[in-house]
Amino acid sequence: MKKKSLQSKSDTLVGIINAFILFSAMLICVYPMIYVLFASVSEPSQIIRNTDFIIKPLGFSMESYKSVLAYPMIGTGYKNTLIIMVIHMALSMLLTIAGGYFMSQKNLMWQKPITIIIVASMFFSGGIIPMYLTVRAIGITDTYLALVLPSAVNTFNLILMRTGFDGLPPSLHESAKIDGAGHMTVLFKICVPLIKPTLAVIALYYAVQIWNSWFYASIFIDNRKLYPLQLVLREILISNDTSSMTTAASMEDKEMISETIKYSSIIISTLPILCAYPFLQKYFVKGALVGAVKG
Amino acid sequence: MKQKALFENNKKQLSFGARAKKDMMSNWPLYLIVLPVLAYYLFFFIFPASGLVIAFKDFTIKPKYSYLHNIVASDWVGLKYFKEFFGSVYFGRVLKNTIIISLSTLAAGFPIPILLAIMINEVKSNPYKRLVQTVTYLPHFISLVVVCGMVKTFTSDTGILSVFLSKMTGASPETMLNNKSLFVPIYVLSEVWQQAGWDSIIYLAAITAIDQDQYEAARIDGAGKLRQIWYVTLPGIVPTITIMLILAVGKMLNVGYEKIILLYNPMTKPTAEVISTYTYQRGLIERDWSYATAVGFFNSIINFGLVITANIISRKISDTSLW
Structure with missing residues (x-):
């Protein structure tokens, strides 16, 4: 009896320590974003001198948001990213549905060889240089297409899609065919509506991929008018290129504002994801599991 | 049962070409929709992978010529x-x-x-x-x-x-x-x-x-x-x-x-x-x-x-x- 109560006491202790460590882990995960949020609404003169962890904004000023919104590249970047998002999403989803459905049809003569080619691309690639030269040769550099076509199909998502279609009972096809439905009717009227959760997961994966991508833009796009948001952010955050963003007169003012502009631009660019994320989380998690199990 | 076996047998006897034709006849919509996907893998997987050949060549970009021409025209250098x-x-x-x-x-x-x-x-x-x-x-x-x-x-x-x-x-x-x-x-x-x-x-x-x-x-x-x-x-x-x-x-x-x-x-x-x-x-x-x-x-x-x-x-x- 005594032993048991000792046991339950130590279990409670383990539980408390556990909850505390997880709380610290959460703090570590979320504090950088909170700091950025507070810093972005702080008084520029105060935040630039600050070297400490803060738990509330230092003063209050919307100055950095004003400067960042007055900087035309942010608007340009947003616009480009949205345009690319629409074209890319439409194309990617269509191709992924078509490819995934095809790969799930086991009785086709060319299903196997085509699947092998597609899966092979996950294991071997020409690498970045031949990719660059190919895109150049096709002649789409410095157009939106350079940011859409080379990443149009994500093989991992394609496999997820196939797994989704694989989960449908084969009798579905047979009975539909007996009823005289053609391949396209079976695909779009029957199968696609049945795998909506998988579609949602894949659409979300593509959306995040498109929203976050910057590298292809950095090598395929020279025209600043076509910069996606992430490339604009790279200039602000990594290359420290904010001089053109402020109209402030003195050097000191410029430096001050360029510091806070970093914070406000992070918030402006990350806000859509942060707002949508809590609602979409369960879909992401579902996808991560299917992907991990089925690879 | 017997009929089914006969049918299977029949299927096996069809030549490759005949089977391919039959497959294409009944499944052409599926091949049609997979065509753009194949085009993607051709352009952005097969082409770049074949482009690795320039690792064995002295490749330079001559702006007047096509990429393909530049590859073919460049000299082989082996493992240099x-x-x-x-x-x-x-x-x-x-x-x-x-x-x-x-x-x-x-x-x-x-x-x-x-x-x-x-x-x-x-x-x-x-x-x-x-x-x-x-x-x-x-x-x-x-x-x-x-x-x-x-x-x-x-x-x-x-x-x-x-x-x-x-x-x-x-x-x-x-x-x-x-x-x-x-x-x-x-x-x-x-x-x-x-x-x-x-x-x-x-x-x-x-x-x-x-x-x-x-x-x-x-x-x-x-x-x-x-x-x-x-x-x-x-x-x-x-x-x-x-x-x-x-x-x-x-x-x-x-x-x-x-x-x-x-x-x-x-x-x-x-x-x-x-x-x-x-x-x-x-x-x-x-x-x-x-x-x-x-x-x-x-x-x-x-x-x-x-x-x-x-x-x-x-x-x-x-x-x-x-x-």
Whole structure:
């Protein structure tokens, strides 16, 4: 009896320590974003001198948001990213549905060889240089297409899609065919509506991929008018290129504002994801599991 | 039954051409819709992969001619660029950096998600559990550019992390990303920060699949929480851990260039330059096409070999393999 109560006491202790460590882990995960949020609404003169962890904004000023919104590249970047998002999403989803459905049809003569080619691309690639030269040769550099076509199909998502279609009972096809439905009717009227959760997961994966991508833009796009948001952010955050963003007169003012502009631009660019994320989380998690199990 | 066998027999007797024709006749809509997908893989997988041939040639871009013409017209040089790479001082350096960065990432990035999953599973209150999950998965969705931007800001000589560390050690604060011995820790820690929560999902799912009776039995035998974790939870997820480890090893030399390009600078290159960033530097910056392609080819071959080996081992040990 005594032993048991000792046991339950130590279990409670383990539980408390556990909850505390997880709380610290959460703090570590979320504090950088909170700091950025507070810093972005702080008084520029105060935040630039600050070297400490803060738990509330230092003063209050919307100055950095004003400067960042007055900087035309942010608007340009947003616009480009949205345009690319629409074209890319439409194309990617269509191709992924078509490819995934095809790969799930086991009785086709060319299903196997085509699947092998597609899966092979996950294991071997020409690498970045031949990719660059190919895109150049096709002649789409410095157009939106350079940011859409080379990443149009994500093989991992394609496999997820196939797994989704694989989960449908084969009798579905047979009975539909007996009823005289053609391949396209079976695909779009029957199968696609049945795998909506998988579609949602894949659409979300593509959306995040498109929203976050910057590298292809950095090598395929020279025209600043076509910069996606992430490339604009790279200039602000990594290359420290904010001089053109402020109209402030003195050097000191410029430096001050360029510091806070970093914070406000992070918030402006990350806000859509942060707002949508809590609602979409369960879909992401579902996808991560299917992907991990089925690879 | 007999009829069916006859039918099967008949099917086998059809020649390849006849079967192909029949297949095409009845399934042409499916082939039609897969055509754009095939075109994608032709243009962005097969073409680039065939483009690796320039690693064995003296490829230059003559603007007046097409890419294909430039490839065909350039002279064969055999293994010249591979030899040049293997013989250069960069070979040892980038290989060493690649191995160090990937091993450190593995050493920190592999156990932490397992630990996290076990801890999350121990939380009794469901709302708190969900909160922990939501918050720890969050960094995964922040864009790489923003993550690197935050890292850069926090580790600058006036950044909060840099100043905090200098208070701990008594040294004066420095721009940490200019210190070549700090590059790997910064890279690895920011990687763990961003991915640990997300990577814990798979282990959490594996833990959920463990039979609850085993915990009950352990409790009856007088095992406390820690013992239950050690004797029930851990053994229960060992298969998952094994597979994930094998896959991680398979991806080992596949250190991506994107994050390193965002974080490194000339001062940290001695420890930060990996094979993939070296390819980027020599090819896309210095336009040394054939040499850079040879370096990239070397990387692709090594990666391919590792993945295949990992997969074979994975299949031997368990039923799980990538294909």
